Amino acid sequence: MKDIVYFDAAASFLKPESVITTEVDFLKNRYANAGRGVCARAGAVDEMVAAVRRRVADFINADSRQIVFTANATDGLNRIVNIIARRFDIAGFSVAVSDLDHHSARLPWAEMLDMGKIRKIEKCELDENFNIKIDSVPKSDVLVITAMSNVLGVSQDVAAICRAARKKNPNVITVVDATQYIVHHKIDVKKWDCDFLVASGHKIGADTGVGILYIRDADKYMPDKLGGGMVLRIDGDMAIWNNSPDRFEAGTLPLTQICGLSVAIDELESHRPDLKLIKYMYDELKKNPRIKILSSRDAALMTFVVDNMHPLDVGAMLGANNICVRVGNMCASWVHRVLGIDGSIRVSVGPWNTRQDADKFLSVMNKIVK
Ligand SMILES: Cc1ncc(COP(=O)(O)O)c(C=O)c1O
Structure with missing residues (x-):
């Protein structure tokens, strides 16, 4: 795979x-x-x-x-x-x-x-x-x-x-x-x-x-x-x-x-995850007015919601394009309650991830969320 x-x-x-x-x-x-x-x-x-x-x-x-x-x-x-x-x-x-x-x-x-x-x-x-x-x-x-x-x-x-x-x-x-x-x-x-x-x-x-x-x-x-x-x-x-x-x-x-x-x-x-990838995806995703990013630019991961789309649907569409992300309440219901939502979509990176991975994610997101 x-x-x-x-x-x-x-x-x-x-x-x-x-x-x-x-x-x-x-x-x-x-x-x-x-x-x-x-x-x-x-x-x-x-x-x-x-x-x-x-x-x-x-x-x-x-x-x-x-x-x-x-x-x-x-x-x-x-x-x-x-x-x-x-x-x-x-x-x-x-x-x-x-x-x-x-x-x-x-x-x-x-x-x-x-x-x-x-x-x-x-x-x-x-x-x-x-x-x-x-x-x-x-x-x-x-x-x-x-x-x-x-x-x-x-x-x-x-x-x-x-x-x-x-x-x-x-x-x-x-x-x-x-x-x-x-x-x-x-x-x-x-x-x-x-x-x-x-x-x-x-x-x-x-x-x-x-x-x-x-x-x-x-x-x-x-x-x-x-x-x-x-x-x-x-x-x-x-x-x-x-x-x-x-x-x-x-x-x-x-x-x-x-x-x-x-x-x-x-x-x-010797290989911590490269958080520059998170900043890059944050900056790009932020340009889409239908996407609301919940995490800050310097966070260790990126969590967001999409206007008028259920997080599970976004996750399923990303999954259909071979992109694995986490969706739902992430076993952290209380913070979602504070944010006034039931669930969100989370992108987190490991040392194996590359700029090409980020570009693939961004291009699929651009197709899913027009
Ligand atoms: C902050 C935090 N605490 C605890 C856990 C539970 O970890 P585990 O499922 O490995 O026991 C998780 C898992 O997502 C977590 O993110």
């Missing part, structure tokens, strides 16, 4: 050849389980997992012991709720969210509220550019920050938001959804001074099935999943847990996907 223009990197990245060959080689020649064997082959898999963990830690300026492998960002965001709930009595908790949040970041807390397990959910105010208003960050016990909106591509000043929240409550627990941000920017969790952070492997060129969860004070939290690989010893019916990260990694890890993850990070660090 060589003539496909894949403008849907923000939904899932295409996989660099080096990730594919690394995973194939692992499956064919090096496969064994981790943390359970004493033979050299199993030991090599343990070392591989440890090396990838170090690579991930280095990628976000964390310590290896703070990095937990999950299934994806959604898994991490759901687990954070349970991990916090096991350590604290959350009945009186107020949780601050924002309308930029992906469903995965906010619904687990909304469900807690619905079940009467937390006291309230408050919202961070947004300014006219969809930045979280730092001066009015609410006082809360937990603050969820979407570092980059998957609809508008706006990056937040996470360090300043965490600082503002901590001024209001020194014990606030800050949770950063870095799923989109990590694609375009270097992350330094120490500078951000956040408590939790999540990302998805498949959105940075790794395989599906592996996610990254950073927990600052990992050993202070109790495991949320129990099973093999996380027990130090059994005392009667009870267990003494391993330290982090093992205590958060019950069961067999997604080893093949972990193997590809460090290669994907190497690739991403």
Whole structure:
């Protein structure tokens, strides 16, 4: 499918050849389980997992012991709720969210509220550019920050938001959804001074099935999943847990996907998506009076609606011309509600995209939207 223009990197990245060959080689020649064997082959898999963990830690300026492998960002965001709930009595908790949040970041807390397990959910105010208003960050016990909106591509000043929240409550627990941000920017969790952070492997060129969860004070939290690989010893019916990260990694890890993850990070660090393409398409699309672009020119992606055309129809017509984009609410209903619409069309680029891809998209758009 060589003539496909894949403008849907923000939904899932295409996989660099080096990730594919690394995973194939692992499956064919090096496969064994981790943390359970004493033979050299199993030991090599343990070392591989440890090396990838170090690579991930280095990628976000964390310590290896703070990095937990999950299934994806959604898994991490759901687990954070349970991990916090096991350590604290959350009945009186107020949780601050924002309308930029992906469903995965906010619904687990909304469900807690619905079940009467937390006291309230408050919202961070947004300014006219969809930045979280730092001066009015609410006082809360937990603050969820979407570092980059998957609809508008706006990056937040996470360090300043965490600082503002901590001024209001020194014990606030800050949770950063870095799923989109990590694609375009270097992350330094120490500078951000956040408590939790999540990302998805498949959105940075790794395989599906592996996610990254950073927990600052990992050993202070109790495991949320129990099973093999996380027990130090059994005392009667009870267990003494391993330290982090093992205590958060019950069961067999997604080893093949972990193997590809460090290669994907190497690739991403040397070839970030070229956002000049977004600016180019923005400038060209803006000339069409029937198209309303919702994102800003310097955003990491471009989202728009077309006058008198349903986003699904636009997506289907682009698809019929071999151009893949994302349409709909993008699992971010709240920001669409703020914008007064049900859905939109999103163009996002990866390192594989070229100026020719942009020109093909623009020429098809010119035919569809006269
Ligand atoms: C900002 C943001 N958070 C979380 C997610 C969920 O990611 P995943 O489906 O990989 O769990 C997405 C996916 O689009 C996202 O864009």
